Amino acid sequence: MTTMTTMKSISYKNIASPKGFKATGIHCGIKHKKKDLALLVSEVPASVAGVFTTNAIQGAPLIVTKEVVQKTGKMQAIIINSGIANSCTGKQGIIDAYTMQEKTAEKLGIEPNLVGVASTGVIGEMMKMDSLIAGIQKLNPIDELEGAIGFAQAIMTTDTVTKNTSYKTIIDGKEVIIAGTAKGSGMIEPNMATMLGFISTDANIESNHLQEALKSITDITFNSITVDGDTSTNDMVIVMANGLAENNTLTPEHLDWANFVQTLHAVSQDLAKMIAKDGEGSTKLIEVEVQGAVTDAEARIVAKKVVGSPLVKTAIFGADANWGRIIAAVGYSGAKLDPYAITIYIGTTKVVENGEPVPFSEEDLFIYLKQHEVKIIVELHQGDGEGIAWGCDLTYDYVQINATYRS
Template sequence: MLKEDKAGITYAKGFKAAGIKAGIKKSGNPDLALIVSDNDAAVAGTFTQNKVAAAPVYVSKKVVSSGSARAIIANSGCANACTGQQGMDDAKKTAELTASQLGIEPDDVVVASTGVIGVTLPMDKIQTGIKTAAAVLKADGSEAAASAIITTDTYIKSLTTSMIIDGKEVRIGAIAKGAGMIQPNMATMLCFITTDANIDQVRLQLALSEIVEKSFNMISVDGDMSTNDMAVIFANGQAGNKKIVKNDADFKIFYDALSELCCEMAQKIAADGEGATKFLTINIHNAENFADAKKIGMSIANSPLVKTAFFGQDPNWGRVLCAAGYAGANMIPEKTVVKFGNITVYENGTGASFDKKALQKIMAEHDIIIDIDLSLGSADATVWTCDLSYEYVKINGEYHT
């Protein structure tokens, strides 16, 4: 059963974690996380599609391509992006320092960073911090690790779930960070997932890649794609189930549980958007295909005019319809129906008659559902986003300084 659980990445058997203050952040908050599997784990990952990718992304892609790993070392407060050869050297050195402390190989270490772009890592603090983190690894260290990876998040994001496969309890846990610079594909988000499922790397990568497309790649806070995003999953096999090596019934059980967890985590990220006062769920119904449904959903989610209207509790359906129209997907205005909550605001090519007081009540709520029925096919998509507030401008106007 899926639940919000501080056990997070140490919920599955055979994982330890730590989160400490290495002094990378000026605020003095925790800023270095370490996650370790007791044994070799199958690893899968998805990464930012930004051409300007950070050094740790390149290092970690190589680790994932090897198929197995043991540890994740992640820092906040410095993105180590746009830092040239020095950045690459520092990312590799971070893996080497972590491996040395754990008695493993550097190519068994996933490296992640988040924070300000264009600043090199303070390697003296990283080195000392890794030693400290390795010394305090605990089977209940997930909450500390989750605290160490956040930047502008207002709370830690931690989920767990479990299922029965081959008569064995299989557990999955995750932590994530992300509140701003959120736009697929992937976002300024880090998501680390651990499971004790016994599953081969091919199946693990297949599941994660497909699930990310309908979870983390269906959210937007501000339309900006980050340089550092990654979602990485470790599977160490300690649940003892018969190894999943085919797309069979056991694989489907695992897949569905992982999908539910990732979709819930994606919503948490969107809901915690920088300065957000509203959480918007945009359901696109009956598009010709999924690609069109996603285009329209993301177009609405990324529209500053839509987002500011919802911040101001203004039921301006024209902005929603306009964003749908320029998405680059097939839609026919006369066939399209738009609803805010359970109230139809547009149909038959024009604005609908509705109870204004009832609509005002919906617009005042924190969670608002927008339904767009295109009446063109049978494909659906759901996108999650938030509003755009004065506080968002303040946070990002002062982020570097």
């Protein structure tokens, strides 16, 4: 495989920017005023890959979409609504999810088994099918920025900003674009969580290899974020690759395979960090980097324990350099540790060395912790394992948002 990359970020962050993709988002009546129905469609059936929530209770749309990914291996469109999750809605919920699939297929003139379905919002409420069916008939996807913006807005729930990114790379001398849009703000504790991620690319790749690429980066991107420790019922990341860039079919043996995986990783990491940063009520993005663990997997476990600790999160919110909370989270992570070999940095300031306190300026760290992005480094000195996790602070607003979510 080549060791060089031609990856470049694209200034126009557009889910419809890869060749052959169109998108739109409208208000259909599930929400009071905001957009609540979105559609992403490819000109031709695309190879598809997906990762899904590990919650044993799974929403009806997720069941339908898993069937498309795992049985069909191709997807040409995905319909998404926000406001109602269609989860814990019994047999009627399954019927409603299949109806969304069928009505979208009819609208587009394609087979139902080429249509994925996603829903996000309140659990346990029945779908407003009259509004949804009427809305599907009004959808008019376009390959322009306006359509992509509408798509990103229509999948939001408690998100405060849309989340979009895209990169281009060169494969077989052809420009290949990978673009992504996501939603997620609360109940974020992947494997997955209340998050939806949609990635489009014009790369030519078979579904099994696309699944392999997605799986290889999921643990170090989408599964390395946490907001509040909850795991939701509906969440998924879907990648569609329609092949219209006309590169030679990508496989792990392809000379540009590393380019493709690195670009897909960049899109996934961008979306994951955007979700973590936009945690409900949050004011800061927290990045925890763990070095010197026995394995990379253990390093990621430690990083997620630290970034997910309510005590660490509230300390960061209050700009309190309380490193005791950090080392306590390291201690209960379950990773192999030597308490007298742990070193901790907050930003560039060393606060612990070999398990013992190091003098530091409280005033300087208070100023640092007031920033919108905070980094914590934990060195374990047990091996070569490394891992990073992202999260956010825990604020008064988080409680307010979730105390009145259905109001």
